Amino acid sequence: MILNRRQKYLQIALNSDLSEAREIITQLPFSERILIEAGTPLIKIYGKRAISEIKSVAAPGTYIVSDTKCADLALRDVRMAAEVGAQAVTCLGVAPVETIDRFIEECQKNGVDSMIDMMNVDDPVSVLKELKNPPDIVVLHRGVDETEFSKEKQIPFYQINQIKNNFDVFVSVAGGDTIDEVQRAILNGADIIVVWKAFYQSTDETAKLAEEFLKEIR
């Protein structure tokens, strides 16, 4: 894995458009603990250009996540993201097991980190047990639509330790955007916190917000 196992990280997902993304990136404080994600909407709208443009604006050496959400054709997805300079690629936990296995293997071959996004997976541990090799990073994820339409749905923080007790992997938490949820995720042992709402549009507060999140993520 490219990431430092002793470190905790803030992953900022960029989801609106490329000019907004550029604005936000230039305002972010420099920190090795900030990962930048080319969100699925950006990739679907701009294609792989979303990743290469983000990379060209970000500080050299910035860790870029391509939220590819692979569901099939794993080889093609991984190679494309690696080619344009991503350090990590995502695959859906609900994808066929053959796809996930190929995805993880292909990530290893290309020297990028594999992230398995557990959105809409009830029991991530059972998915992981089916795999030939575990991924580098497991993402516990409550979707945007789920959050909006089913307010009662919680991020299952207890699964963080469940996963870590069984596998030597990083656990990332996505879908909780408030400071309160970030604190709970960290308290429960998360290694990466993914946020997007606070960074959907660039404002005067962008730098300050990033600092505040970084402070909570220790």
Added chain:
Amino acid sequence: MLDRKQKYLQIAFNRTLEEIAAMINSLPLSNRIIIEAGYPLIKTYGIESIRKIRQWWSERVLGYSIESPSMEFKGLSDFLIKSLFKKSTSESIKKEIAFSPYIIADLKCMDRAFAEVEAAASAGASAATCLGLAPLETIDEFIKRCEELGIDSILDMINIEYPFEVLSNLIKPPTIVMLHRGVDEEENRGKEIPYQEIERIKSVYEDVLIAVAGGETINEVITGAFNDADIIVVWRLFNENPEKIVVITNEFLKEIK
């Protein structure tokens, strides 16, 4: 938008944009052909790929000549270039058989349904796909938004053993249900397209059309049509043999009646 009494051949394109332009421009003119902007294509080029594919297929179907090819076509094989320039049959004949081009955006939506459907529709898609494995909230929102924007909703049942159960949990069924064996799954010979689900779904959801994806041989295509699938989705043969696309398309169309 699709005729329920008709059976369709859906061709998914995944090569480079310039190659796809040539392939589309050599397709036989049939109102039973549906064109798909594949998921890898969208992730490579963005929604621009949907717009371009729509433009090329419309030009082919409606008989407008293709604009002079730009620099980007350099480096293509002779065949592809020739087919680009090839003047097709006279415009008057084409106008008579003109039909409305049908373009599918294979978004495989998993979240943010509202925005994704909007993006696809704005690029000119006639239909878009959502994963059956997406959260229920996403699928319901996806189908609703498709309806509002006047495009067809397709629910992709890849990696779902009992598609029927997913449908029964929805507020409203989608326009099209796609039974799908993934490309990566193909190596696992034990996995089959659940043809038996076609009748089961149709017996309850009378208005739903069924698409079948993941069978690529002519035999599998015949099996799909025989089992009452309305749309047969293919990609491998077409993308691997662009020079044979006319022969293959005609052969497949003949089997899908």
